[in-house]
Amino acid sequence: MSGTEGVIRGTRLPMRAAIVSLLGAALAGAQAPQAPPNMGDLKAFLARRGIPSGVLTRAEWGAVDPKAPLKAMPTATRITVHHTMEEFPEGLPDSIGEMRRIQELHMRGRRNACAELFDDIGYHGLIAPDGTFLEGRPFGSLGAHAGGVNNRENIGISLMGDFRRPEDKALGAVEESSRPGCEPAPVPLARGHSPTPAQMRTLEAVILFLAEKHDWKGPASGFIFPHRHFRVTECPGAALLSELDGLKVRVDAELPSLRGR
Numbered sequence: 001m002s003g004t005e006g007v008i009r010g011t012r013l014p015m016r017a018a019i020v021s022l023l024g025a026a027l028a029g030a031q032a033p034q035a036p037p038n039m040g041d042l043k044a045f046l047a048r049r050g051i052p053s054g055v056l057t058r059a060e061w062g063a064v065d066p067k068a069p070l071k072a073m074p075t076a077t078r079i080t081v082h083h084t085m086e087e088f089p090e091g092l093p094d095s096i097g098e099m100r101r102i103q104e105l106h107m108r109g110r111r112n113a114c115a116e117l118f119d120d121i122g123y124h125g126l127i128a129p130d131g132t133f134l135e136g137r138p139f140g141s142l143g144a145h146a147g148g149v150n151n152r153e154n155i156g157i158s159l160m161g162d163f164r165r166p167e168d169k170a171l172g173a174v175e176e177s178s179r180p181g182c183e184p185a186p187v188p189l190a191r192g193h194s195p196t197p198a199q200m201r202t203l204e205a206v207i208l209f210l211a212e213k214h215d216w217k218g219p220a221s222g223f224i225f226p227h228r229h230f231r232v233t234e235c236p237g238a239a240l241l242s243e244l245d246g247l248k249v250r251v252d253a254e255l256p257s258l259r260g261r
């Protein structure tokens with residue numbers, strides 16, 4: 001007994017120091033999760049890549065506050081790409097108007113329509129046809145875009161436009177009914193937009209920004225998904241879907257050049 005104590009006593013200080021150090025590191029890791037990516041950093045990242053279109057924060061596009069506090073999403077491991085299946089606005093003022101309208105749709109719905117309602121805009125960000133990124137719900141909050149558990153650790157980015165081809169319309173004849181007393185609204189005919197090069201450039205940059213922030217490793221097919229990966233839906237539309245393979249190749253080529261690799 002005493003011999004053992006002696007051994008411990010002889011090493012007490014260094015052992016204690018080592019334990020405190022280990023505990024400190026563990027606690028630091030546990031108590032200080034990585035801060036979520038913010039709009040200031042994203043602005044700087046896009047500027048470094050020479051992307052002329054900017055970033056608009058919620059305040060800058062005039063978001064209303066969430067109806068209720070959003071659940072936190074401490075980390076993200078993937079991104080889901082959507083289209084809004086709505087208008088294809090020309091110019092920034094129209095894009096801001098569209099952003100406000102989509103937030104309203106996600107929070108209040110269309111009259112009598114059955115679409116699920118959310119506490120805030122469902123996506124973490126939207127990309128206007130001119131390439132401007134408009135902040136959605138904060139990156140550090142759980143999204144409402146991929147359905148239930150699919151939203152976990154999942155950032156939802158949506159490109160403004162309706163990228164269905166006319167022949168795609170049969171897939172989504174009506175909205176899903178989730179509320180009593182509502183009428184399933186007919187889904188409008190495909191408008192046949194195509195994503196602009198500016199939208200694709202911003203999408204690529206946003207994904208690289210998130211990959212850097214969250215230390216996502218390649219291949220990009222492990223963290224970039226179209227909405228239709230998670231459920232039967234036309235989203236993000238055939239014209240955008242056909243762009244995603246090329247996008248993943250470009251992201252894979254750029255991943256090694258990100259800071260800290």
Ligand SMILES: [Zn+2]
Pocket residue numbers: 081082083145227235236
């Ligand atoms: Zn979608």
